[in-house]
Amino acid sequence: RDISIELDPRFVEPEDIARLAALGFNRASLGVQDFDPVVQAAVNRIQSVEETRDVVEACRAHGFASVNIDLIYGLPKQTPEGFARTLDQVLALRPDRLAVYSYAHLPELFRPQRQIHEADLPAPDVKLSLLVLAITRLTRAGYVYIGMDHFALPDDELAIAQARGGLHRNFMGYTTHADSDLVGFGVSAISHIGSTFSQNPRDLPTWEAALDAGRLPVFRGMYLSEDDQLRADLIQALMCQGEIPVRALERRY
Structure with missing residues (x-):
């Protein structure tokens, strides 16, 4: 059974990993974003390679089956040269999986982003080059490009599932x-149960009020029609297998 936890290496000590392992956690995802000091200063997230390495090594020492590292491209002050150094530093840690996410600048929704100067964001062509750089560097280093924004070592279950046609993707x-129900508990969390999607309120007071009243904190949802499900299966196939199984979809629908 997989029990995963997302960790911020800036606030985790090696002894914390021992306690997590004792509780049954066996997979960890570590946020990094970028190791370039200039980028870290621009996003106000200072994190050293050394403290990240300590957490990775602690996870392995305590029997974690998988360690994932998250990177972000398109951050302010990010350059191909600096991102290349970050990739080299991450590759030295040899995580089992890597996620390389695109930075979405939405200051109207995320207050901390209002401190970021839009002029410091890389131009669209530079941002695209950062993604190409990541794909090139990681695949040359032996990682399998799972698709979209994920990479994994060849012996990782994601890479094996992709090769066997058993890969799936949800909003996580x-x-x-396949077809796992997902239940979201916190503020703004999204649930996917059967053919339905629902979302909790985006603000804490409304979420708390619903719980205090003994109600599920859900403020909107939708039910997938057969046409919706067809489109979902088609998109799923593109993201996971890189092709559209026309005959299989025709038989199913």
Whole structure:
């Protein structure tokens, strides 16, 4: 059974990993974004390679089956040269999986982003070159490009599932588990149960008020029609297998 936890290496000590392992956690996802000091200063997230390495090594020492590292491209002050150094530093840690996410600048929704100067964001062509750089560097280093924004070592279950046609994706990312119900508990969390999607309120007071009243904190949702499900399966196939299984979809629908 997989029990995963997302960790910020800036606030985790190696002894914390021992306690997590004792509780049953066996997979960890570590946020990095970028190791370039200039970029870190621009986003106000200072994180050293050394403290990240300590957490990775602690996870392995305590038997974690998988360690994932998250990077972000398109951050302010980011350059191909600096991002290349970050990729080299991450590759030295040899995580089992890597996620390379695109930065979405939405200051009207995320207050901390208002401190970022839009002039410091890389131009669209530069941002695209950062993604190409990541794909090139990581695949040359032996990682399998799972698709979209994920990479994995060849012996990782994601890479094996992709090769066997058993890869799936939900709004949390790629997975080997098909048709799993997802239940979101916190503020703004999204649930996917059967053919339905629902979302919790985006603000804490409304979420708390619903719980205090003994109600599920859900403020909107939708039910997938057969046409919706057809489109979902088609998109799923493109993201996971890179092709559209026309005959299989015709038989199913």
